[in-house]
Amino acid sequence: MSRSLRLERPLVVLDLETTGKRVESDRIVEISALKLSPDGARRGHTRRLNPGIPIPPEATKVHGITDVDVSHERTFAEIARGLADYLEGCDLCGFNVWRFDLRILIAEFRRVDVPFTMAGRHVIDPMRIYHRREPRDLAAALRFYCGREHEEAHRAEADVLAALRVLEAQVERYEDLPLTVSGLHRTMGYPDVVDPDGKFVRDETGTVVFGFGKHLGKPVGEVAKTDPSFLDWMLGRDFNEEAKDVARLALAEAGSLAIRDIPR
Numbered sequence: 001m002s003r004s005l006r007l008e009r010p011l012v013v014l015d016l017e018t019t020g021k022r023v024e025s026d027r028i029v030e031i032s033a034l035k036l037s038p039d040g041a042r043r044g045h046t047r048r049l050n051p052g053i054p055i056p057p058e059a060t061k062v063h064g065i066t067d068v069d070v071s072h073e074r075t076f077a078e079i080a081r082g083l084a085d086y087l088e089g090c091d092l093c094g095f096n097v098w099r100f101d102l103r104i105l106i107a108e109f110r111r112v113d114v115p116f117t118m119a120g121r122h123v124i125d126p127m128r129i130y131h132r133r134e135p136r137d138l139a140a141a142l143r144f145y146c147g148r149e150h151e152e153a154h155r156a157e158a159d160v161l162a163a164l165r166v167l168e169a170q171v172e173r174y175e176d177l178p179l180t181v182s183g184l185h186r187t188m189g190y191p192d193v194v195d196p197d198g199k200f201v202r203d204e205t206g207t208v209v210f211g212f213g214k215h216l217g218k219p220v221g222e223v224a225k226t227d228p229s230f231l232d233w234m235l236g237r238d239f240n241e242e243a244k245d246v247a248r249l250a251l252a253e254a255g256s257l258a259i260r261d262i263p264r
Helices: 057-062 077-085 098-113 128-135 138-146 156-173 182-188 222-226 228-235 241-253
Strands: 011-018 027-037 042-048 091-093 200-202 208-210
Touching: 011 057, 011 098, 027 057, 027 077, 027 098, 077 098, 091 098, 138 156, 208 222, 222 228, 222 241, 228 241
Parallel strands: 011 091
Antiparallel strands: 011 027, 027 042, 200 208
């Protein structure tokens, strides 16, 4: 017997394409929303948006949307109230929606002063169900890629050898994976951290930006000019010394919009 969702109220399945992954500074360039009603009706809308900022080439490589494609589209501010009304009284769903799409969406609503709350809504993320029901540990990877059981799981030496076997099998299986460590590192999408705790990172242009807090994604040099007290606060707190060095240099340069002198 087949099973299907039973809806108590409308469920909207969301997906966003954006200029990047930084919640406070990136913008939506495309939004798709499919509303499923308890009576079985389905109504979907997809539209592109002018983000008001340049779309980085790295983002275009992901979704294929360029500045030209959205130059004549409406902005989020222009569609925000209609979107909020569309989502009113609905539960929400999407793949990785909790960790990414909803955070970006909420930030966009906040930016244009349009009320939007998650209070009382249910959120479904198929990715979380996927990860909970289908093992994603080392033993599962060894079984999938190498066809062997991890007989001595959680013994350090056995785990080291298993991780290496999995990596070697992945490089052999996926022809588009780089064969160099530096190339593989870049495919991981790790931030280019400046200090051990990642309080500061380099963005796509090489500029040192905040990796945390209220200034997330903002250039350190810019914050040194507009909110130097925040950097002073950091110097008086228990941050690592490398992060404090970044703060000191930014304050010393007093207004520089990019820091290039920190060793990589």
